[in-house]
Amino acid sequence: MTLSQIVEKYLAIAGGFAFLAPLADFGMERAEVERIFSALDEDYHISRYFHFSQVSGPAYMIDGFEQTHISIDEEIQSVL
Secondary structure, eight states, rough: OOHHHHHHHHHHSSSSSSSSSEEGGOOHHHHHHHHHHHHHHHOOHHHHHEEEEESSSEEEEEEEEEEEEEEEEGGGGGOO
């Protein structure tokens, strides 16, 4: 998935920027979720708009930490 596709999918799940979206709802295999979101979390220009949290539900290892949800800031649009 491209960054634009991730953001588009996030908006469909969360209903808007800054709301929590379960990582499980992105419809990808566990390994793909962990690989894609870990790579995005390592990119400074992108990661500053991503906020991972561990709330409830299936946890994924994102850049070495267990996470269940993500919220994305609206400012991500500046790098799309």
